[in-house]
Amino acid sequence: MAPVAVRIRDLRRHHRDVRALDGVDLDLPAGTYTAVMGPSGSGKSTLLQCAAGLDRPTAGSVEIDGVPLAGLSPRRLTLLRRDRIGFVFQSFNLLPSLTAAQNVALPLRLAGRRPSRTQVRDALARVGLAGRERHRPGELSGGQQQRVALARALITRPAVLFADEPTGALDSTTGREVLTMLRALVDGDGQTIVMVTHDPVAAACADRVVFLVDGRVQGELTGPTADAVAARMAGLETAVPLAPATRAAVARKAGAPC
Template identity: 65%
Template structure:
């Protein structure tokens, strides 16, 4: 993991992600579901943002559109200054491999590859020379320096998620997208994973965007962005678990009242 890039005095922070009036509609005429409705959002580089909202609010759709995994129906997405629209699927795949890291609730490790081989996989898929020393170093940093040649089945769930984080960070991506990364973990392992994501931001200058339903997980972020019915519904800076839980309770109640109206 490379060090944080510092900007000069008075220089605006680099922009890691920008969404301009992004909308997403699933289905066809007669069976259309609007998952996102005019979402505009800017995230600076070197920040940790949590995305929260009631079930069906559009959290995962937002992440998928922002990461180039899905194409918005309308609006524009810029990642590290590059617009995603207009690229072929092959070009988008190359872009993601070079500029984006992913961490999911399900660890998505290949069971027949060792820990080290799993971390080296993105470079191999991108056609680049695998840097075994860098991969071993990052695995040591996440506490798995003595597990390089173990298979995923020989690790705990928390250890497997740490492998997934190392795999996401080894290429020094512009943005790491994490979709419920602690959802399948026990409390201690979840805290370890969140601490690693925080370290990636604060020490190594990465940008993390995390979808979560857990107020405690969200409290590790610099900012929480709330969604409701596919639209932005406010944000919270320097969040605490208590403040996030209170905001989520109020938001869920408002959505329920709207549905009942």
């Protein structure tokens, strides 16, 4: 059995009268690709933020690579996020005045470490951007910018890469290229990936899809296909109305790219 990269137990996050998470238990093995889906307001992004140490849960526990997040001081939590956790957002969050190479090197420089040119070049080559080191974000397509963001997240060799709607700002063709790349990181490098998405096509690239409703796990699929994910999401709509973007993806349910 693969070691557990992320262990979540009885995770709860309450905002006044709203229970964004209401007792989530999950084990995410190392070297696997997990997608998290659910209706709008189901707690997907809250789960990702709590699991990645970006938000403090009300109760429950999270362990990353065997390290419990509860009780860590703000400084130690920052160090853990910097060294063991990668995060990719829907918006690329690149600094427009910096080149691709400088954006990728930024996490290490902020940590007081000076990455070598070879290290940065290798990180960009790993995501298919060899030769683009000197390009600034404005000179790159949306898909290329997301690849730079991926390289920046991966340069520290994190135990877990968290991705929050990584293809949400991309067209379908470019989005599929990014999804194929994420799949290759798992298969070729053994990277652990946890991705929130509303798109059954994106979820079909994962090894496993976990469904949330009202902050609780409401089942999962292993070896998912786009059609199977779309059918499960359509079933969830009977209990909770789906967001427009999710409804469109369910209706589209194109063949999986991975």
